[in-house]
Amino acid sequence: MKLSDIAQVIRSKNAGPRRLTLDIMFASDAEYQRVVQSPALTAEAIGRLYHVPADAVTVIPYPVGRAIKIVMARAVMAGDPGDQDVYGAQQHGPLLGIEI
Amino acid sequence: MSASARIIADLRRTPRPIRLLGASGQLGYGIPADSFRTGIERRPDLIGCDMGSIDIGPTYLGKGEMATSPESTRRDLRRVLTAARRLDVPLVIGTAGSAGAGPHLDATLAMLREIAHADRLHFRMAVMRADIPRATLLDAIRSGRVASFDGMPPLTPEDVTQAAHIVGQMGMGPFRKALESDVDVIVAGRACDTAIFAALPAVLGYPVGLAMHMAKIIECGSLCCVPGGRDPILAELDHDGFVLESMNPERRATPTSVAAHSLYEQADPFTMQEPDGTLDLTHAHYQAVDDRRTRVTGAQWRDTTAPTIKLEGATKIGERAVLLCGSADPRFIAQCKTLLPKVADLVASLVSENAPPDYTLSFRVYGIDGVRMIVPENEPNPGEVFIMGECIAPTRERASEVVRTTKQFMLHFGYPGRLSTAGNIAFPFTPPEVSLGPAYRFSVYHLLRVDDPDALFPMEIEQV
Numbered sequence: 001m002k003l004s005d006i007a008q009v010i011r012s013k014n015a016g017p018r019r020l021t022l023d024i025m026f027a028s029d030a031e032y033q034r035v036v037q038s039p040a041l042t043a044e045a046i047g048r049l050y051h052v053p054a055d056a057v058t059v060i061p062y063p064v065g066r067a068i069k070i071v072m073a074r075a076v077m078a079g080d081p082g083d084q085d086v087y088g089a090q091q092h093g094p095l096l097g098i099e100i
Numbered sequence: 101m102s103a104s105a106r107i108i109a110d111l112r113r114t115p116r117p118i119r120l121l122g123a124s125g126q127l128g129y130g131i132p133a134d135s136f137r138t139g140i141e142r143r144p145d146l147i148g149c150d151m152g153s154i155d156i157g158p159t160y161l162g163k164g165e166m167a168t169s170p171e172s173t174r175r176d177l178r179r180v181l182t183a184a185r186r187l188d189v190p191l192v193i194g195t196a197g198s199a200g201a202g203p204h205l206d207a208t209l210a211m212l213r214e215i216a217h218a219d220r221l222h223f224r225m226a227v228m229r230a231d232i233p234r235a236t237l238l239d240a241i242r243s244g245r246v247a248s249f250d251g252m253p254p255l256t257p258e259d260v261t262q263a264a265h266i267v268g269q270m271g272m273g274p275f276r277k278a279l280e281s282d283v284d285v286i287v288a289g290r291a292c293d294t295a296i297f298a299a300l301p302a303v304l305g306y307p308v309g310l311a312m313h314m315a316k317i318i319e320c321g322s323l324c325c326v327p328g329g330r331d332p333i334l335a336e337l338d339h340d341g342f343v344l345e346s347m348n349p350e351r352r353a354t355p356t357s358v359a360a361h362s363l364y365e366q367a368d369p370f371t372m373q374e375p376d377g378t379l380d381l382t383h384a385h386y387q388a389v390d391d392r393r394t395r396v397t398g399a400q401w402r403d404t405t406a407p408t409i410k411l412e413g414a415t416k417i418g419e420r421a422v423l424l425c426g427s428a429d430p431r432f433i434a435q436c437k438t439l440l441p442k443v444a445d446l447v448a449s450l451v452s453e454n455a456p457p458d459y460t461l462s463f464r465v466y467g468i469d470g471v472r473m474i475v476p477e478n479e480p481n482p483g484e485v486f487i488m489g490e491c492i493a494p495t496r497e498r499a500s501e502v503v504r505t506t507k508q509f510m511l512h513f514g515y516p517g518r519l520s521t522a523g524n525i526a527f528p529f530t531p532p533e534v535s536l537g538p539a540y541r542f543s544v545y546h547l548l549r550v551d552d553p554d555a556l557f558p559m560e561i562e563q564v
Contacts, residue, residue, distance in 0.1 A: 015367040018250040023363045065360035071367045079157035086157045
């Protein structure tokens, strides 16, 4: 099953101009538990998807919000020449197709 | 007696939960009238509004311009100012004018004075500036008190001298001082959004952790609700927790939606660094009061032992012009990622005949990789693409020259297998070139260690 079929929210945004944060949120505890225990969302797996080293990726389970947070460095600082997404709000695509 | 002194005296004399209205997460984009009226009918003790952040990019800070239009900004300011004066409660505005540097603050103050004059309002106003003097920063670099974070290169003296504007994010201290100065309206330059709402509870001795947690949530309006939105939100804070309620009856603050708000634009949902200390939400607890309200308890606070101020500065990097066009030719689209650099080379040979280019010219191809930082391999080509050429050059005229030349030679660029020999691209209108004015980048995003963070943010009192 794809992550986009399980999650209620899959979004990206800047956390400051130099970092990108991805939030995955779920409607139920069961769905949250199913995904948070999946090997598809380790720092290694996310690093491969986003072309960054695993040690540059932080994955934070947040059970009280039924959510998983992922944080990584932006390759281009927000607003620098060559930036494609100043707010970082459209970089969630690689997460959508993750098989759980 | 002005509003802040009256509220502080009232709450000291008769302790009770304090009511704070988060009127807008970004003042100047419109405040819904109905939910704002509902909020005012609840008689809040303070009306707070955030006006900006760093998220909007470097150009507003660099140019000294607001992101919001003057008309809607004035309308929102009038709405909150009129209500605060009618209730005789403090109005607190943070990060004035989108980026909180001198020109942003001054433009906001000018609007407030205009409104006051037109509506015959009179009040005492505290103004806190957030511009950090260059000499202070040069001295701080020399004495090793500026640190990098998030992978930013070290701050150099050139960064400081070249930046158009450099601001620091003030914490609660300047707001506390303003509230204790018997004022009706507080307008701050660049400020932590939490300070807008946490300072009054802190003055009154409410637990800072709870006040900070509450502030972190209500500074975004009703974004913490399902469905999230821009309506005002009311928080009622006591010494053990706070209750959140959107002023739009359709928005519900549920335990999960409120808890999840700690994720928003944050790198860590459990701990948040503020200039005055660290907010720890590890033991935060969220409980439904009813289907529209949630009570929050458990946030902890640790005062800092080494105060730091986050600095933000933007430097001009040139003048920007863009070219807007599209293509629906399958052969051009299939080859465009290799063709466009060739167009750029041809343009360079024409506009910079005998010297290396003094500008940069780049292309974003929407439909292929205009938006996404990571693009999957072997994606099929789209039926049409939008191409944005971007030039950053030393002058406006030079940037315009480059994109106009690019337009002509992209239109007629020949390549193997070309069928569409009358033109490679479509223009939605002409001229398709647009001069966007000066371009900036964030050159300062550092931490400044200081002994007395509040001393960086001078306060003036003005009788309006």
